[in-house]
């Protein structure tokens with residue numbers, strides 16, 4: 001394994017962000033505020049990223065590893081920030097490092113923590129990281145025999161990446177058998193299945209920026225995964241988020257750090273796979289206040305990134321520069337005292353389909369203030385007009401002295417936004433929407 005000191009030593013002035021969602025727009029927006037960011041590119045970006053200062057979109061998709069590495073060489077890019085998981089799992093970070101480019105995002109072997117739920121479960125079992133007990137099945141027949149007699153409810157998971165569709169909670173034996181058959185058909189399910197004990201409690205997430213065993217925690221943020229108000233409807237990538245998440249107490253944070261984050265970073269470093277980038281732990285907190293790991297993501301969450309970055313008062317470029325130069329211990333991740341909240345406006349058909357079209361109205365409406373920002377997700381510029389391309393289209397993000405003030409600002413702005421089929425939750429940040437202990 002190469003020395004992490006070789007990952008980058010110069011100034012990170014020319015930066016490429018890989019991805020196209022509102023998370024990537026928030027990353028670009030935060031980086032563009034740094035006086036030291038001389039030029040920014042986004043691959044492929046969206047209509048919003050293309051409007052940020054000193055920023056250009058380039059028509060290369062996140063999975064086009066050869067094209068991306070070639071572009072980075074040609075443009076003498078100093079730092080690449082990888083937003084989504086797919087290019088990490090394809091080994092984009094390894095390829096960039098091999099040519100001497102500094103990267104925020106883990107290597108392929110480490111990204112398996114997200115890319116393979118079987119690898120992640122075995123890692124937790126080996127290192128004593130609290131997680132739901134699970135049985136691993138490479139053969140769907142074995143999984144079927146397992147669910148024919150296991151305790152109910154039970155959680156069935158496909159091992160590989162499934163775009164958020166790889167987990168089913170079954171309450172009856174019939175549902176469990178159907179789930180096994182369904183997940184075994186998915187490409188991610190062909191890598192194996194997990195039959196896992198269903199944990200009770202409430203969910204949260206914890207995100208850190210790590211480099212080896214050094215890390216800085218991001219502020220707490222709470223996602224809203226279900227499509228509709230009062231946590232109804234299908235699971236999505238996230239329909240809104242707020243920060244800070246008041247239920248994440250200092251004591252809980254400490255438990256998460258000591259029982260989950262630190263043993264993970266230490267085990268990875270000791271096995272010669274030091275982590276570099278954002279590490280996102282999805283967590284279930286039980287009645288006794290103990291955290292259990294549901295999953296790791298090797299990236300910032302979307303929409304958590306929008307609220308976390310909106311609250312950041314430090315220079316993100318300098319934090320990234322310190323990370324790739326092995327100096328993360330010298331910097332801080334300081335968040336402003338205000339609360340931030342983001343509500344996602346999604347296209348009709350989301351999350352089942354991610355198609356959509358038509359103009360978005362109201363983007364030139366009320367001027368954006370320092371306390372409000374409309375981050376773009378699935379948007380594109382067509383003939384000078386911003387159009388929706390389906391999925392999660394906009395993330396309207398606001399800040400306020402209180403969560404209520406942030407929420408009021410966000411929903412007042414949404415009143416002026418419209419596109420055909422627009423759907424959004426009206427209860428982001430409401431107590432009842434955060435999944436009370438169950």
Ligand code: AMP
Nearest residue numbers: 132155167196197198199200282294295
């Ligand atoms: P994952 O992709 O593993 O985070 O799973 C997606 C969602 O499924 C989580 O956010 C939880 O709501 C739920 N989930 C996953 N594993 C479990 C479990 N063992 N017990 C209860 N719920 C779970």
Ligand code: GLY
Nearest residue numbers: 237238301302303
């Ligand atoms: N919001 C959850 C995720 O990004 O996976």
